[in-house]
Amino acid sequence: MYDFNISSNMSYIQLSINFLKSVKGLSKSGIECEAYIEALKSAVPEELKSELSTDNKRLAFWMNIYNANVQLILRKKPEMYADRNSFFSAKSIWIAGDKISLDLIEHGILRRSKFKYSLGYLNKFFPSAFERKFRLNRLDYRIHFALNCGAKSCPMIAAYNLENIDEQLNTSTSHYLSNEVYYNATFNRAEIPALFLWFRKDFGGVKGIREILKQYGVIPNDLDPQLKYR
Numbered sequence: 001m002y003d004f005n006i007s008s009n010m011s012y013i014q015l016s017i018n019f020l021k022s023v024k025g026l027s028k029s030g031i032e033c034e035a036y037i038e039a040l041k042s043a044v045p046e047e048l049k050s051e052l053s054t055d056n057k058r059l060a061f062w063m064n065i066y067n068a069n070v071q072l073i074l075r076k077k078p079e080m081y082a083d084r085n086s087f088f089s090a091k092s093i094w095i096a097g098d099k100i101s102l103d104l105i106e107h108g109i110l111r112r113s114k115f116k117y118s119l120g121y122l123n124k125f126f127p128s129a130f131e132r133k134f135r136l137n138r139l140d141y142r143i144h145f146a147l148n149c150g151a152k153s154c155p156m157i158a159a160y161n162l163e164n165i166d167e168q169l170n171t172s173t174s175h176y177l178s179n180e181v182y183y184n185a186t187f188n189r190a191e192i193p194a195l196f197l198w199f200r201k202d203f204g205g206v207k208g209i210r211e212i213l214k215q216y217g218v219i220p221n222d223l224d225p226q227l228k229y230r
Contacts, residue, residue: 006039012051015039016064017159023068023075024157033072040065041094045133048096055136058109059143059169060160062134066105067148067157069093074150081150088149098130109135110143111202120201141202141212142169144195145176153180153193174216181218189226190219197229 006015019036052058073080073092080087088106091099107116108124108131115122127135146169148154155176160168182191196209203209206227213219 006035012043012048013057013061013064013162016061016068017161020064020068020157020159023072037094041097043096045096045098049133052134055138055140056165057162058134058136059140060162060165062105062109063143063146063160065093065095066102066110067146069102070148070150071157100130104128104131106143106147110139110147111199112136112139114139114202118201119197120199120203139202140169141199141204141208142173144199144202145169145173177213177216177218181213183219183225185220187226188223189228191228191230194229196227 010018015036019033019040022033022036052061069092073087080090088102091101093100093102093105103116107114108127111120112135113124113127113131114120115124145155146158146160148157155172158168158172180193183189184191190213192209192213196203200206200209203212209227210219210224214221219225
């Protein structure tokens with residue numbers, strides 16, 4: 001039994017925000033964090049689906065759940081990170097009675113059933129019933145600058161809320177690109193993170209990548225520099 005109680009009136013999005021905040025400030029007892037885990041595990045699937053009725057709602061909830069669980073697993077079982085494939089593919093997260101993986105959240109739900117190793121060009125042949133129920137209607141490339149996978153170069157961790165999610169995603173994208181993209185004016189070349197290659201189609205291919213870099217002011221707006229993946 002937990003001494004910490006969660007209000008029955010709390011929305012699932014707020015629950016995901018509070019869960020992430022509890023993980024970031026995890027106490028030694030971990031009671032508060034474990035209570036959120038149990039609440040998410042016992043969520044009613046149809047109620048969760050009904051609340052997550054728009055892409056922005058799904059974005060806020062699932063990004064918070066992803067980032068919280070990456071940090072939680074790293075704290076509880078840091079040795080798992082030695083095998084990255086197992087770390088992300090292991091079913092270690094309970095949501096609404098289903099045990100799912102970080103990969104399912106990222107590639108199944110947020111990337112709308114994309115095959116992990118296809119640069120974003122292939123959809124899964126047989127997406128699970130869970131991801132079909134909760135996945136986004138449209139992929140938003142900015143998720144790649146909001147999901148923190150535990151590496152040093154990953155985006156900052158933020159608690160995403162429905163009211164400001166577009167502004168938050170733009171801020172995360174701008175912050176990440178300004179720190180991780182290096183433009184060499186002499187050679188008209190931009191060195192960009194490898195994630196642009198890993199998920200190239202998500203960004204609209206090479207042309208789309210250049211447009212994104214221009215939009216966020218990290219390369220000149222009137223030039224088309226060579227792209228070099230780091």
